[in-house]
Amino acid sequence: MANQARRSGGGGPSPKGMAGSIGGLVLLGGAIWLGNNALFNVDGGHRAIKYTRVGGVSKEIYGEGTHLKIPWFETPIDYDVRAKPRNVASLTGTKDLQMVNITCRVLSRPQVEALPQIYRTLGTDYDERVLPSIVNEVLKSVVAQFNASQLITQRENVARLVRDNLSKRAARFNIMLDDVSLTHLAFSPEFTAAVEAKQVAQQEAQRAAFVVDKARQEKQAMVVRAQGEARSAELIGDAIKKSRSYVDLKRIENARAIATILQEAGGKNKLYLDSEGLGLNVAESVRTLTGKEIELDIEQDYKVSQIKEKVEEKEGIPPVQQRLIFGGKQMVDDKTAAEYNLEGGATLHLVLALRGGF
Structure with missing residues (x-):
C-alpha cells in the first residue's frame, strides 16, 4: 500500500519540463526583439549611414528601403537629401557707403557621396552651421563692389556674382546649391528720400528745359512772322507806288x-x-x-x-x-x-x- 501511495503522489509536471517551456518563451521573445531592432527603414528622399561602436562612421551609404543592423552595436543616421529653401537676411554697405538690407534665398542639399564626411565634421544640422555665415560673408563682399544705384540697375549681375561665389564656398562643406536668388533689396529711409528728391529735381529740370525750348521756338516763330510781315509791307508799298488800283482793290475787299x-x-x-x-x-x-x-x-x-x-x-x-x-x-x-x-x-x-x- 505504501508503494502504491508513492507512485500516485509523483504524477505532477517535472521541473525539467517547466524549465524547457520558460526557455522557449525567452527565446521567442528574444527573436521578436531582435527582429524589431535589427531592421531600419530609409524613407523616400532620404539616405542613411551607420555608426558602429568599433569602427565609427562607415563609408557605406544606404538608399531608400529596409536594411539590417546589429542592435546596440550599429546606429543608423538618417539624412534628408532633398533641396530645402532658406532665407538669409543681411545688412551690408555698398561701395558708396550706403546701408542696404538684402535677403538671399538659398535652395540647398547635401552631397550624397560625402554624407559620412558631413556627419564627422558638421553633424546632422550642417545647414544651420554653414549657410548663415557663408551667405552673409558672400553678400557683404559682392555688394561692396557696387554703388547703391548699381544694385538696382545691375541686379542681374549682382545676383550672378552672389550665386557663383556662394556655390564655391558651399562646395567646400559638401553642400550643393540648386538656386540662389535675391528676393529683397531695401535702402535706408534717408537714402530713399534722397533718391526721390533727386528724381523730382531731374523732372523739374527737364520741365524747365522744355519751357525754355518752347519759349525759344516761339521767339523764332515771332521773328519769322515779323520778317514776313515786314516783307509783305514792303511788297505792298511797292505795289502802291506802281499802281493806285491795288488800293482800290483792297478797299473793295x-x-x-x-x-x-x-x-x-x-x-x-x-x-x-x-x-x-x-x-x-x-x-x-x-x-x-x-x-x-x-x-x-x-x-x-x-x-x-x-x-x-x-x-x-x-x-x-x-x-x-x-x-x-x-x-x-x-x-x-x-x-x-x-x-x-x-x-x-x-x-x-x-x-x-x-x-x-x-
Whole structure:
C-alpha cells in the first residue's frame, strides 16, 4: 500500500519540463526583439549611414528601403537629401557707403557621396552651421563692389556674382546649391528720400528745359512772322507806288468782308449800306470800275424802276441790287421822278444791295 501511495503522489509536471517551456518563451521573445531592432527603414528622399561602436562612421551609404543592423552595436543616421529653401537676411554697405538690407534665398542639399564626411565634421544640422555665415560673408563682399544705384540697375549681375561665389564656398562643406536668388533689396529711409528728391529735381529740370525750348521756338516763330510781315509791307508799298488800283482793290475787299460779317450777324435779311457803312465811296468805286461817270437822260414821268433799268443799261448792275438815294432818302420803285422833284443836273447816289458778297 505504501508503494502504491508513492507512485500516485509523483504524477505532477517535472521541473525539467517547466524549465524547457520558460526557455522557449525567452527565446521567442528574444527573436521578436531582435527582429524589431535589427531592421531600419530609409524613407523616400532620404539616405542613411551607420555608426558602429568599433569602427565609427562607415563609408557605406544606404538608399531608400529596409536594411539590417546589429542592435546596440550599429546606429543608423538618417539624412534628408532633398533641396530645402532658406532665407538669409543681411545688412551690408555698398561701395558708396550706403546701408542696404538684402535677403538671399538659398535652395540647398547635401552631397550624397560625402554624407559620412558631413556627419564627422558638421553633424546632422550642417545647414544651420554653414549657410548663415557663408551667405552673409558672400553678400557683404559682392555688394561692396557696387554703388547703391548699381544694385538696382545691375541686379542681374549682382545676383550672378552672389550665386557663383556662394556655390564655391558651399562646395567646400559638401553642400550643393540648386538656386540662389535675391528676393529683397531695401535702402535706408534717408537714402530713399534722397533718391526721390533727386528724381523730382531731374523732372523739374527737364520741365524747365522744355519751357525754355518752347519759349525759344516761339521767339523764332515771332521773328519769322515779323520778317514776313515786314516783307509783305514792303511788297505792298511797292505795289502802291506802281499802281493806285491795288488800293482800290483792297478797299473793295474790305467792303466785301464787312458786308459778309454784317449779313451773317443779321441772318437772311437784306442789308442796305451806304458808302460810309462799307468803308468806301461807292460812286468813286463805280467810276473806277466803269471808267466813266454815269449820265442818265431822265424824263419827269419816269418811274424809279425805269431809272434803275437805265443804270443797268449803262453799267450792267441788275435793278434788284440797286438802291437809289436822293435827298437822303431811298427812292421807291413805283414813284416817278416828278414826285421827287428831280431836275436837270441833279445827283443820285447809287448804293448796292449785297447778297452774300459784293
